[in-house]
Amino acid sequence: MIDAVLHSYCVELKLEGIRLRRGEMKICRLVYMSERNTSARFSIKDIVQKSCQNNARVNVTGFLAFDGVYFIHALDGSRTAVTQIFNCIVCDRRHMNFYLISCQDANDRLFPKWPMGLLDGISADARDRLLN
Numbered sequence: 001m002i003d004a005v006l007h008s009y010c011v012e013l014k015l016e017g018i019r020l021r022r023g024e025m026k027i028c029r030l031v032y033m034s035e036r037n038t039s040a041r042f043s044i045k046d047i048v049q050k051s052c053q054n055n056a057r058v059n060v061t062g063f064l065a066f067d068g069v070y071f072i073h074a075l076d077g078s079r080t081a082v083t084q085i086f087n088c089i090v091c092d093r094r095h096m097n098f099y100l101i102s103c104q105d106a107n108d109r110l111f112p113k114w115p116m117g118l119l120d121g122i123s124a125d126a127r128d129r130l131l132n
């Protein structure tokens, strides 16, 4: 049993060595959930547009899902860039009640091509009632 654990640990270390030799740096992945602020009207398109510009500038990629009430957002990038962006996000009055799901190192990006992909799960009816 111990042998097996040690063996898999050594394999992990070797893989890690290969990854590092290839020059891949670990990235930071932060995932949070938040709730739309019902007293704020906003356009999800504007949020995505602005976020794509800002995120692309600092090589942050990720994915935002919105169902008309809750946001779930995953951000991948350098620790510094992700922290700076998250600091802005939590001060944004368009959403509230933040719940940090995870913040950890990762070897690969989940959505390498998207500065901010969007899963827009909001119905047309809710969009008309709630949002710009």
Ligand SMILES: Cc1cc2nc3c(=O)[nH]c(=O)nc-3n(C[C@H](O)[C@H](O)[C@H](O)COP(=O)(O)O)c2cc1C
Pocket (backbone or CB within 6 Å): 047, 050, 051, 052, 054, 055, 064, 071, 073, 085, 088, 089, 090, 091, 092, 094, 095, 116
């Ligand atoms: C749900 C949600 C997600 C957001 N995600 C990002 C993001 O990934 N990157 C970003 O720059 N701004 C994001 N924003 C917008 C920021 O809160 C803030 O408005 C923006 O960074 C300000 O950019 P500026 O200083 O260039 O005007 C998000 C806002 C909301 C409501």
